[in-house]
Amino acid sequence: MIEDSTEWNMELINRILPIEALDIFTIRPSKTGSKDSHTWIPTKSGEYTTKSGYYTGLNRINATARGTVTPGHCDWMSDIWTNPVPPKIRVFLWKIVRGTLPLGSNLATRGLNTNTNCIFCGLEETVHHLFINCQFAASIWEMAPILGNSTISGATTFISALKASKITRNLPPIGLRLGSLFPWIVWTVWTTRNQRIFKNRTFDASETLTKAITYAREWQEAQLEATPSATTETKTAGLAWIFTDNTGQIIHQGSTTEEWVSSPLILEGLAIREALFQAKSRGYTNIEFKSDAQVITRAINAGDPIKGLFGVLQDIHHLTCHLSAFTFLHIPRLDNMATDSLAKRALATMLAM
Known part of the structure; x- marks a missing residue:
């Protein structure tokens, strides 16, 4: 808020929380100096009741249970095709899970043994290695503004990392409301890898993460502009x-x-x-x-x-x-x-x- 006032600092909010800005501006702070108070979101009054607490907890348990799937199994619809990302990234994720992405390990099985190791570290280039376990990818996951990123970096397979990303949360101030940052990082790691191989252009982990966040934010802002109902109607x-x-x-x-x-x-x-x-x-x-x-x-x-x-x-x-x-x-x-x-x-x- 603007210092010593009851007005929102619109310029600052638009800069650091662009996606949440409309929701914030609709909040009407007290003009007479009332102190803030805790509010329980699930009820209309904002007051906590044991009934609402019980059903909120029950819904969370049920949501966790629905998300518990055999680690090696991919639910094509919920894990890939309904992901709030551009179609090209959905197809990209589908190719990864299907094992058709031209990674070093896949090329080697087809008899193409030239330059099939990881361009970042020289080890065998597999799906899990390139996107999760490589030192380059691991440093990106460590820096990523994701609550629960350790569930992604600690995953043993790409599919388990994909599923884990669905229950993580993007942290401010990146301003991403729709879905996870995971697909965007995976896509940008792939494009960074290709830039180094085919164009001899090098980007470090920090630059790659910044590109992923920028792509995600620009795409989501375009979707929100095209569908105003996705934001708070003001x-x-x-x-x-x-x-x-x-x-x-x-x-x-x-x-x-x-x-x-x-x-x-x-x-x-x-x-x-x-x-x-x-x-x-x-x-x-x-x-x-x-x-x-x-x-x-x-x-x-x-x-x-x-x-x-x-x-x-x-x-x-x-x-x-x-x-x-x-x-x-x-x-x-x-x-x-x-x-x-x-x-x-x-x-x-x-x-x-």
Whole structure:
């Protein structure tokens, strides 16, 4: 976040966490200094329950069980053909597992004994050696930003390494959301090997890893741009508020726009918070709030948490402390058309600029 503020540092986030940036921007931190709190993601409220904990643990056990396959067996569909990588890399993985890649050991079995040793270390060039066990490959796996990379480097066969990669996690700040970095590293090791053999161009382990990460990031960003639904759907929306006196006479009204709004629920919460800020700035102390956001109104009155609105709800609670009397009422949408129209006009004005 920007130092001494409640605003995200968009430039920094876009640079180090580009894939997660939209998700981060939709998070609304508290503006009144509320402290962070632990949130339990599997429940809507964000509060832990033994039931949700039980089923979360059970699902993880079942997922592990489904991923337990005989080490020598390759599930073509789940291990290769549904991998979120370009088709050429899927075909490449298929050739490796089928034993048709022109490696030194495969060429030797066909009677081609010229220059069949590993170009990196001089030992016999097998699938497992080139991609997992060679000193060149081993140094890449050691540096790779993968949580659980030891399960890959410690695999005894290429297939077991491929299966192990499915349960590893990519670490920030590389910004890879889809799949594993494993296929990209394997592919780049192969292209680096070919560059050295056929073009006499040499890349060290660090350069090879950087190329793999760059290829993966560029491809995934292109896929996310082509399919917007793969990311958090965000939009710009209008907020509006109208203050009236006891006779219904308008004494103040205003509107603004908000970017990175990911749901109507968050939009309603932001509108109520902004109305409270406006009330505080104008010295209003006795207010009856009317909103057509039933979920938000109920949560405010009951003091219930909402997972995606923790900071906003905390701000609403703090701001009501400045009031001598207040109530939050839910009203039908048809009775709130004036503010709805005001919000839409604010948005239209902003988009026309």
